[in-house]
Amino acid sequence: MKSRSLPAWSTILALNLLLPVGILLFAKGFFPYKPFLPGLATFEENDGPAPKPPFKKLVFMVVDALRSDFVFAENSGFKFTQSLIRAGKAQPFTAHATSPTITMPRVKAITTGSVPGFLDMILSFAESDTSSTLATQDTWLAQVRARGGDLVMYGDDTWLRIFPGMFKRHDGTTSFFVSDFTEVDNNVTRHINDELRQDDWSVMIMHYLGLDHIGHKSGPRSPYMIPKQQEMDLIVEQIFTAIEEKEHLHDTLLVLLGDHGMNDAGNHGGSGEGETSPALVLMSPKFLGLRPEGEDEDEWLQSPVSPEDADGFQFYKTVEQSDIAPSLAGMLGVPISKNNLGVFIPDLLKLWKPKDRVHLMLQNARQLLAIATAAYPDFHKPWPSREHCHHPSSDVEEASCLWEEAIEYHEKWVNGGPISEGDVIFLMTKFASKCQSVLSGVASNYDLRFMGAGLAVMLISAGIAVSMAVKAVQKPTLAALSLTAMSIGYVIMMFASSFVEEEHHFWYWVASAWFMALFIKECRANSSGAAPIFILVILRLVRRWNQTGQKFAGAPDIANTFFPGHITILWGLIIATYTDILLKLLKRGFTRHPNRVLLCAFAFTVGISSLGFKISFAAQDAPDMVPFWLEKVVSTLQDMTLVTQARGAFVAIFGGMAYTLFESVFIPSKGPYLGQPASTVFHHFVTLFLITQTRPANIPLFLCFSLISSSLQSISSLTPTEISVSVLILQFVGYFCFGGTNAISSVDLSNAYNGVEGFNILVVGVLTFVSNWAGPVYWASHGAALLRRAIERDAGIASHPPSSLSATEDAKQSPVNEVKESFSSSQQDDGVTISYKPHVLLMTCFHAVAAGGVMAACWALRTHLFIWTVFSPKYLYAMVWTVLFQGLMNVGWGSVVWWISGNWIR
Template sequence: MAKGARSSSRKANNAALKSKVFGPVEAARNERMQAKLLALIAQPKPKPAEKDVEMEVAEATTESKEVEPVAESKTSEAMEVDGEAAKSTAPARKTRIEKRGTGRRSSRKASIVFPKYKDGKRVTRPRQKNGFFPYKPFLTGLAQYEALEYGPPPEAPFDKVIFMVVDALRSDFVFGEESGFKFTQSLIASGAALPFTAHATSPTITMPRIKAITTGSTPSFLDVILNFAESDTSSTLATQDTWLAQLKAKGGGKMIMYGDDTWLKLFPDFFDRADGTSSFFVADFTEVDNNVTRHVPEELKNDDWNTMVLHYLGLDHIGHKAGPRSPNMIPKQKEMDGIVSQIHSAMESTEALKSTLLILCGDHGMNDAGNHGGSAPGETSPALVFISPKLKTINSGSQTPATFEENFQYYSTVEQSDIAPTLGALLGFPVPQNNLGAFVPAFLPFWPSNNDKTQILWRNARQILNVVQATFPSFEDDGPSSNCERLSSDVEELACQWRIITKTRPKADEDRNTDYWVVLITKWLQKASELMSSTASNYDMSKLITGQVFAGTGFLLASVAAGPTIFTSIKESTPFLLITLLYGIMMFASSYVEEEHHFWYWATTAWLVLLWIKGKRKTSFGTLNSRLLDINSILILFAARIIKRWNQTGQKWAGEPDIAKTFFFEHRMFFWYLVAITYLWILQVFVSKSFPRFPRLGAGVIATVLVTAAVSFKLAFTYEDSPEIMPDLIKSFGGNDSGVSLVTRARITFMAIALVFVYTLLTSFSHSKNPNPTSFTLHNLLTLFLATQSRATNIPILLLFEIQLYLLSTQPLSLVEITTTSLLLQHTSFFAMGGSNAISSIDLSSAYNGVSGYNVLAVGVLTFLSNWTGPVFWSSGTILLLLKLRARTTKSTLSKSDAKTEAGDEREIGANLYHKHIALRTFFVTASLVAVMAACTALRTHLFIWTVFSPKYLYSGGMDMKDEVVGR
């Protein structure tokens, strides 16, 4: 919330408004005022202009008489940043920002948006309905302390906070036996630190987790998309109530932030000093953290701040690159532990830091593959440690290191949303209005007085009650207060328990034991938090049904287009139809969606065996063709078996040994032999097939330049990205510092590929008699580009794809067989290269190849191609198989006709085949889309709707987009 300079007259108006307007609006308010109020409520994101506030001030002052204040109003004065302030952009990355005084900001306007009341009740923003991915509603304004019989709020034990986020800090990284946080563990043992495992709800992505930590609420699934759209501004928290906004409103010091620039996008114009770093340059382990640490010593000497946010990204980057078992992981943990030691020493020796609270936490964890975004135990179990010498007065210490926990639940488990109300009591500010978290009872001993304990929990409960009543209008304060477990709904049960708590609440200065009531209200807080966090979104069923109707219409049209092909070859089409049917049914089971790769692995193997059997029936036993078919089929199946073991994926076995992450790390030289063979294969294909209009020597020179540029970039990239997989001999090539940056090397590679691509297209128009070399050239260029965009450990799998494609091209496959084979191999290759239906499997390691800054289009395209490398390869390979079929069909068709019509007829036959293939592919795409949409609609209240079915819907969209862009 921005603090702009305000004139004295404006302050007078605000004071008048505070004293006269807050409370129920008179029933006699005229119709114009009511209409205006309703219009404001209906706005999805109210951004009141200054003149609107002044108008309301004038009208309210004129029309309102003596208005009694609401006795239990939580918000007596609420402030919200206006639209103009909310649009202020975050500072440039890696650029420190200094703000001194108010002169620089005097030109900015700040508006105050006060709560609206109708019939004595606070008017809240209505729940919005936006189809399947709606924004969740929130209460506007900034919470204020309400007057209670217990007197003023309890005195806060701390006046400064250092909030240190280590991205992807899984709980065992801090608490386990193999942890590098030895100093932090010593603080836990001595009692100077309180350890917790903070449960992070899905989606376990940085932006929604920061929202949950700062607001205390549960973010929406749509934040997953906004997290990747760095330029998005609709995700700002500038107009929402957070503990950062509360501390800024409280005053007492400046706010500073160093690290992940997500904080600057979420909280524009909040921080007085800041140095932001992009979180998506995942190849950087060191510099990204040094940019944060270099500010720490200086800031620890300054006494002008009360809030310091540090967000370290290096550990998360290591996880994305090499997983939690990377040799870089322990050194990075020790580095972070050193920062904790440095801050703790300053807290002990510096007088201004005596009452400072240091919080060490992760925004999320990581799975065994080093990724996050889903709901696996490792992803949802980040560490949370409260550190201060003052904690020794209430804590005797805990055992360290903690005993290994397979589910990563070390010590006590709290919700990440519990941080907001706990900070409110520890630092002395009201709980943010949209908070769903509960105060952590372990800190209650800071207040020996029962009166203070009661007040802290009561304020927290009343704040959550406001959210519950806004969400469930049927929630009633009056009613029975017994047999709560027998009530029909969770809301009624919660209301019943609330009445019990209200009746048994200790009065002010009442001298009796409050332990039992503390247990009651703590349980109520947790139950209310669970109920609100699990509340299903308010779906707009009309929009969902409309979307389903459009998808169904598309399926019917695709059926009409594909029908003739299917019914004229019904026997050949049966496997294709069976796969489509089984895939659609599978979408309604969460376990099958999580482990979908098994379906495609099994179906592909069965289909390849079926092709072998069908081929044997067409050849005579014991002939040369029969033996060649046997060898051909065995090699294809053998390659398929290796491909399935390349990357472990899914949920249950994602961390099991595989070829890419286990075998290659134990046989590094063998791995690089395979990489060399892959690039040599691409080179020889270029020389032999791709440049027929050049002399052999010229083709060799062009191919060598292309492949050398690609290999040079890949070696340098792997040296920076995953040096642990490079033997010393290979490092001597990859680590050769020629002064050329990775961005420049990537651009050279892309530019060379693009030039050859354009030249090939231009020359194809003047040599249209034999377009096959053009198609081969484009396919080979695409393969080289895909190798550049793939992880190094996935490059040899492209060689297996090429071998399978070559062997399949020698078989006389029909159109339906080609389409079925393409469908199976596209999906199999997606999972074999490490993909899954979890957000956590999205690979960002190659998203910035050749990009020096964030460009949403370039990064989006590169991210898409690096994650859908296998399907894109087989989409291109399918075109080559169709060209082979065209050649066979043309030869058979034209053997009885005039040779002069060969070229025209060949093009016509080719176009007809391709249209039939597209019709079949569209039939499967639309059928699968109908099934996925139907599953998401029917199971919209399912426990795993946001962790399983919603990501599957997004991945289905990605696969369909690939078909539209590449397939056509």
């Protein structure tokens, strides 16, 4: 790029400000609030009096992330609950939870019976959000309260945000402080005895969070998982015993359920089988003797899972999570909510007499008919002949025909015809299930105006950025052609759901192709080409570190398969990673200060405090992952809390960063400078911070990155633009090799509360971003320093220890002319033009094109089957990459590092 062809900084910054505008405009149209029918439902007067409900009270016990196998598997800690199932006093199910498997949308599905919008997943993370309230919407909670009943709630404060003013007594706890396994649950349990003695409530809701927090911190196989299950089972026993013994609780139903499940990493949010398979158990002495019709009792009690599902999570019968709402409404004797899409669970109908069973299913069917008629005005119309229904042209017509047949059978049954109540119930259930399928699959009410405006802004931004880059390029180069091919391939890939799920393969292939091209270029320049080959070897290693994506998720890898059986190797590599950073700081850091020994001791203290915290962290979360030879360290630090240790490490790290800035600006260099550039020293402290925010099994990846960085610097023919392309590729490789995916379930919260005692959305948000984008942040931080050093090296500026050649001779042997033509002038050093603008322009080009491709795919595929499970999560990730990473890291943070390296030359 020639200097006269590059745009001004104001133009580049304006482009980067347009990117969030386009992203947010599109999001406003893509994630609208779904409208709900206002008011509360009432019973149909023509149907006669409602059946007498079998229960007057409800204890609704939600255990967050209670996956089906946690309750039903042989190694479960829920032994008392299993005994109730065997005794016939409990009805077990697997409740299918639709994506997104996040608490707020799942609570909405359980209470309204509807299918929440995907935007509810975002609102789940906003502690102060009030726009997602259900205070004015129809739910079984609102129906109970309208009848005169009182409600109490203890646990996850998501319920308080969704239902403000609904509860007579409540005590909420934040759902995001995942470091807390015990107090967050004890705060719920301490209210149980008092409430069981009270007789002034109709519904008691308890939402336990500890099991979910254990999953986020150390996965479903954590040593803390079974004890937590046993703790929850003791609470079930306590409540059920009270129901049997206390007279005022005899008509109480106890429901144990999970709002969602979790995957093998302990996370949730996506559509994996483990995430969508929470347990559901309804318990009461009144269930004694009930079992699915046509099944042998011994087989029912002894075989909770069919042989074909033995390796899965489908225990007993699977029902939709939305089916809970109409079933609870019937068992409590209140109308089904207007927005319900659930179907009354047939196995529970045996609590009523045959006539009442028909009444309940008719009520459910008519309520669904009202929604279907509102969605499809021609839905409830008589067809010209019965033959028409033999070959319906659509699912809507099939549902309409099923209604005609069901209501015809019902009329015959009422009039004493040769129709049994079983036939009527079967047809009503079949119609309701078909309605549920049709209405649940209706596309969201997109606002195409906002979507079009956002897409237009993004495409215009991308067009301007690309045109500016094209004008600056005088002839095709390897970097330009590679970036063009990479951008086009990425956009095309976004239109295929499988490629979106397996995006990591794209970046691994791109990285391999790019560094092989650099190898060929090195060979043509009569160099050995050893450095690119070495990088390819390291990349082959890191791509097997974490098996990510969907197709091979859970397959053997280094982090989750090899290291658990070789913990000595793991900690040897972790210590080697810390040693590499410390040696660089001790040998050539802080060389300007007269008391260098003191500063080196400080650097050593920084590294040791961070390493000590990671050892203590691992010892608490997964004791079996800490070798015996580190037990002395654990015992030495056991008197200090993890919060204190993390804060100590952070203070030391940020202190080192602050002093590096101070030294680079206010302490001039005297004589030949033999230390590292300030930006490099600064980067070492950044790396220590990133390590502190990383799972132990991924820490050795930073050692791999250090080796890649050293190899990049040794490629003599590497131009600054090629460094920019390399950094861009390595940012995405870094994200995926750490275990990142395009699924919400891969968001890792295990390090989001390091050093935090309570929930703070800003601090937790920053720590969550850093811990999940640690790999890309590393390259954003180091990329600017690598770029500047390469420019200065090629330009002959003495920005490194002087070689045996003079500066003039060194300059003659480097491609100074190419550097001058490639980078514009914003700063002059010894007559050589140096600027960060081309790097920012290149990054802006790619992220604008990439975001535009994702938005175009979401627009074109908005009616696709996987729009909410694949493309919508990808759009959320595109928002993070474009707004947070590109805007804050590549532009903002990178500029800071660039400035630091410039001050070092002073």
